[in-house]
Amino acid sequence: MPQLTIINGEVLIPERGMVRAGLAIDEGKIVAIAKESVLPEGREIIDASGLVVMPGIIDPHVHLGFGHGFEKDCRTETRSALLGGVTTIGCFIGGTCLHSQTFPELERIFNTQAFTDVFPHLCINTEEQRAEIPVYVNQFGVTSFKFFMFCIPGYMPSQSNAFILNGLRTIAKFSSYCLASIHAEEASILTEQWNNFFRSGKKTLIEWAAHNPVEAEELGVIIAASLAAMSQCRVNIVHLATAAGLARIRALKRINPFITVETITLYLTLNCLSEVAPEEARWSPAVRSSEDQEALWRGVEEGIIDTIGTDQDCVTREGLQKFIQDYGVSGSSAVTPLLLPLLLTEGYHNRGIPLEKLISKITINPAQLWGIYPQKGTIAVGSDADLVLVDLNREFEVDYRKLFSVADWSLYQGKRLKGFPVMTIKGGEVVMKEGKILPEWGKGKRIKRG
Ligand SMILES: [Zn+2]
Known part of the structure; x- marks a missing residue:
């Protein structure tokens, strides 16, 4: 008798589509997908009538340690x-x-x-770290890394093309399962414009966008793609924000098999005219125009954009002020718990993007890209029983107090979203039901790869 069965739901299987089926789960894994009439009965039965059963969502782009230190953030934000x-x-x-x-x-x-x-993805910021890459792959089972072509001045220096190329060549030696993320914006263009912005005392998101020229990303994309081809290292361009960058990637992908691209919720849900407090959304890369926003959605629909993350780096309201003071840019509120509802609202309901295509960006695609498929990112016999049961038409209002994050504010406070995660199952155990988190302690594990 399996530990758990889920019956009467519509099951969304990436690359297969929607299937009317029941699932049986045992010892944390999916053990059967079948019509209910032939499915063994579980010790516990969940009736998913009216709900879509999706693979557990993967947010491939999260930062911890900006709210209340790494250990506490790890606990609160993953919860x-x-x-x-x-x-x-x-x-x-x-x-x-x-x-x-x-x-x-x-x-x-x-x-x-x-x-x-x-x-984990390890950022490679120094020559000493670069030299240790073999240790990270061989001893720690970490196969993903990150380079900053541009980094927030005062926080960390931007890296030269020579440093990144050398790093990518080191990574490429370990064969095709390693992946390097690159923040792809050309640093000299931004450094000059940022200086002008901060000297001018300007504040609005329109002014911030104007001081983050799209050419910086366009050029950054061209350089990152070239470095990928030269080193033959797989490169994922992270947090793409502009139509110009997307157009370059669309053209480059035809001739360059080494590049993939991510965008983040911020650029899909906001533009520089959005009614938000400017200091809550002074992001790097900057949110740009509504044309950029719509181009990114087309990129999602066309399949040019491979994955969607949040780039969440939660800060408290006080921390947000400090970020603005120290570095001139914002930290984030809790976005990871809103990733799926935001995409369902803005992508599926408001723009008609097919559900399966949309969900692939936060399930199968990141799982395949980062080498954790088919353990994660799909619903298949033998896969981890990580699932989310979703009511596509249920609406709710965002309230940071219900997100249990260190962030005591939300960029999306009061926004109505359509598409509600009713239940989350991880490793075969119900861990969230109707906005209530059930386990006292996390049972998450660091996934080893390679
Ligand atoms: Zn990031």
Whole structure:
């Protein structure tokens, strides 16, 4: 007798489509997908009538440690993620310390505090870290990295093309399962314009967009794609924000098999005319025009954009002020728990993007890209029983107080969303039901790859 069966739901299987079927789950894995009449009866039965059963959502782009320190953030933000059906996150690990020295402690934190599973991406910021890449792959089972062609001045220096190329060549030696993310904006254009912006005392998002010329991303994309081709290293261009960048990627993808691209919820849901407090959305890369926003949605529909993340780096309201003071840019509120509802509202309901296509960007595509498929990202016999049961037509209002994040504010406060995650199941266990998180402690694990 399986531990759990889910019956009467519409099951969304990536690359297969919607299937009317029941699921049987045992020992944390999916063990059968079948018509209810032939499905063995579970010890526990969930009736998913009127709901869509989707794979657990993957947010491939999350930062921790900006709210209340890394350990506490890991606990609160991965717990909060369950509210949105997110069962796995990709977490960027920054800093200039040798990861060989800090990683064992991070591993302990992930394995004791996280409510979701986690696959870390190590940022390569120094020559010493670059030299250690073999250790990260061979000893730690980390196969994804990140380079900053542009980084927030005062926070971390931007990296030269020579440094990135050298890093990509080091990574490419380990064969095709390694992947490097690149923040692809040309630094000299932005540095000059940012200086002008901060000297001018300007504030609005329109002015911020004007001081973040789209050419910086367009050129950044061309450089990142060239570095990928030269090194033959797979490169994922993260947080794409502009139509110009997208147009370059569309053309480059035809001749360059090494590049993939991510955009984030912020650029899909806002533009520089949106009615939000400017200091809550002074992001880097900047939110641009509504034309840029709509181009990104077309990129999602066409399949040019491979994955969608949140780039969440939760800060408190106080922390937000400090970010603006110290670096001139905003941190974020809790977005990971809203990733799925935001995409359902803006993509599926408001723009008519087919559900299966939309959901592939936050399930199968990131799972395949980061080497955790078919354990994650799909509904198949043998896959982890990570699932979210969604009421596509149920509306709700965003309230940060119900997201249990360290962020005591929300960029989306009061916004009505359509598409409600009713239940989250992780490893065969119901971990969230109707906005209530059930386990006391997280059972998330760091996923080893390679
Ligand atoms: Zn990021």
